[in-house]
Amino acid sequence: MDSREAFIALNLIEGVGPVRVRQLLEHFGDAPAILRASKASLQQVRGIGEDTAAAIAGWESTVDLSGELQSIREYGCSVVIAEDAEYPELLRQIYDPPIVLYVRGSLSARDKNPIAVVGSRQVTSYGIETARRFAYQLAYAGVTVVSGGARGIDTAAHLGALAAKGRTIAVLGTGINLVFPAENAELFERIAATGAVITQFPFNRPADKQSFPIRNRIVAGMALGTVVVEANLTSGALITANMAVENGRQVFAVPGRIDSPRSKGCHDLIKKGAKLCESAEDILSEFEYLFPPTNRTPSDITCLSETAAPPAPALSENEQNVYAAIPAAEEISIDEITRASGLPSSAVSVALLSLEMKRLTKQLPGKVFVRAR
16 A cells, blocks of 8 residues: 555544644654554554544444545546645645645646635625636736635636636535536536646535535635635635634735625624735735736736726637627627527526626626627
8 A cells, every 4th residue: 555545545534634644644654554553552642542543443444445546546536645746835834734635637836826715605796796807817817716616706716717717726625526516517627627626525525514614724725815705704705714814824805885794704804904905916916026016917917907908809719609699789688698699508608707807798787798898
């Protein structure tokens, strides 16, 4: 058994987490040695009680390692461990880095200093548009955007980064083979094609109340800074922000309407010292030693601002068809666009987002669209 297989096995043992694995490694030297150890020798390690020692010593009777390895091969994902070069460096530095990371797609050297964009599942159109815009601007400037793959702000952030043809990483609160929420199946495929979908959970692990805070710690831990776009006072995004603070990372919060419950969490973060954030430039300027202004043209940051007037962008075939289906100076619903373009509804949604990011269309309330120019 090599180290990778041993770490996968340790990750499958109930009650054995990253902190205990670190203590065991300090004592035994490597992961295979931990699995070979007797119950008595395991109990000599600080923090390892009788139950945990028994679970590790008897792991072969409770863990289906061969089945997990077969699932990994058949699904076509990879497993990254801390000693691998592609393991995120910032994540390696936190108190309890994941024992393993299941990865669809690939982690890259370009992901060295990512920014997390997070927020609530229950959102307003302002929050969706802001998350898309920030993620687009960051990705356009070459920054990897990290989020949790959930409904609402997370989904908008991933889509914004994809529209800019940049890298984005989705961190799941489930096993790598499960899609939650179900409607994001296509989104996860697109993310894996150009970035990565990752999780610390083994195959078939469903989402629950415990898995999401664990997922949030990875989002915060692998990011240079965390941007909270929209969140109420009980949002899980605030857990992510607090974990970022605990790890010594910068937290940014986007202000909203003072009478909107969806913005109260962001306002509370600002009161507690988070940096008020109005554009991607507010984020990038905080890390000028990594993203100097000379590496960014004005269009990199203002391509989605209200005053920007970008040159006519190149359009894909689907974008051309969708744009042609929108009459000049008239409002049209997404259903009418779908019928007129002859494309699947999913393709129309993707094309409309891309056209909006390119400042060619604008979405109005009620899923109604108009040409922006």
